[in-house]
Amino acid sequence: MLMKEYRICMPLTVEEYKIGQLYMISKHSNEQSGGGEGVEVVRNQPDTHPQHGLGQLTEKRIYLNSKLPSWVSVFVPRVFYVTEKAWNFYPYTITEYSVSFLPKFSIRIETRFENNNGDNNNVFGDRPTPAESVSHLDILIDPIPDKHYKETEDLSRWVSEKTGRGPLVEGWRKDSTPIMCSYKRVQCSFEVYGFQGKTEDFIHRNIQDILLVGHRQAVAWTDEWHGMSLEDVREYERQIQEQTNSKLKSTQNNNTATPRPAYSRSMSVTDERSLKKMGVKTMAMSDPSTSTMPHSTVRLNSTPE
Numbered sequence: 001m002l003m004k005e006y007r008i009c010m011p012l013t014v015e016e017y018k019i020g021q022l023y024m025i026s027k028h029s030n031e032q033s034g035g036g037e038g039v040e041v042v043r044n045q046p047d048t049h050p051q052h053g054l055g056q057l058t059e060k061r062i063y064l065n066s067k068l069p070s071w072v073s074v075f076v077p078r079v080f081y082v083t084e085k086a087w088n089f090y091p092y093t094i095t096e097y098s099v100s101f102l103p104k105f106s107i108r109i110e111t112r113f114e115n116n117n118g119d120n121n122n123v124f125g126d127r128p129t130p131a132e133s134v135s136h137l138d139i140l141i142d143p144i145p146d147k148h149y150k151e152t153e154d155l156s157r158w159v160s161e162k163t164g165r166g167p168l169v170e171g172w173r174k175d176s177t178p179i180m181c182s183y184k185r186v187q188c189s190f191e192v193y194g195f196q197g198k199t200e201d202f203i204h205r206n207i208q209d210i211l212l213v214g215h216r217q218a219v220a221w222t223d224e225w226h227g228m229s230l231e232d233v234r235e236y237e238r239q240i241q242e243q244t245n246s247k248l249k250s251t252q253n254n255n256t257a258t259p260r261p262a263y264s265r266s267m268s269v270t271d272e273r274s275l276k277k278m279g280v281k282t283m284a285m286s287d288p289s290t291s292t293m294p295h296s297t298v299r300l301n302s303t304p305e
Contacts, residue, residue, distance in 0.1 A: 002200040005129040007118035023225035024218040026240040041241040052089035060084040104191040118181040153220040
């Protein structure tokens with residue numbers, strides 16, 4: 001189990017980002033869908049939590065075969081997706097990722113948004129995160145994969161006509177007004193002997209890229225969503241989800257007739273006989289809960305999703 005806390009600041013307020021977050025997630029998901037891969041929204045409905053109150057539950061299927069490294073692709077079926085369940089009790093959210101045929105794989109992300117520059121060392125209220133487990137991500141200067149770079153999303157060139165903010169300059173987090181921080185406590189686990197460390201490191205590298213790209217886009221697209229009401233952005237979300245689902249299903253249907261290469265083989269890493277042939281030892285774990293409510297935070301002896 002590997003835990004890290006990411007802190008990502010933006011030149012926005014928490015109230016503004018309530019709209020910006022919904023807009024960004026919908027548009028980003030639509031952009032990333034195509035060719036049989038991307039994000040399918042299974043359900044998006046109101047939900048009530050006994051502690052956090054009224055919120056929104058969203059369940060998605062994320063298809064991403066081509067984005068996996070070759071050493072992971074060996075173990076997954078041709079049509080492969082990750083299930084994402086997100087509970088949005090803004091300004092607090094919980095997101096969980098699972099794979100049906102990998103019960104020993106899980107990711108859990110707790111998020112809290114605050115109007116500060118990332119200086120709250122106990123934002124979740126249960127225990128301070130050790131300094132060595134905290135990463136401050138800078139949406140201006142931290143590198144992102146070349147394939148994700150767009151000049152229109154380069155915040156050193158960004159200027160918002162609606163808010164008068166931008167461009168960002170190095171050191172902007174020290175004196176930017178307004179400023180907010182997205183605190184994300186990420187726990188990931190892949191309890192398969194011989195693959196655990198490599199897989200958990202891979203997951204955290206990709207999460208860091210996703211966080212940087214998503215938060216950059218939320219800021220770069222400010223003039224697209226600023227001024228929208230919650231009802232406006234929910235309607236936008238509904239329309240984009242329909243487009244995204246249609247795009248994904250259309251390309252998947254077109255690909256069903258494509259024969260699988262004769263040399264290609266997939267297996268589940270929970271197939272004990274297959275693992276034994278490869279010399280891989282597995283550790284027994286209890287089955288994950290089937291509850292629709294988010295799991296409680298995993299407690300570790302030292303530091304956590």
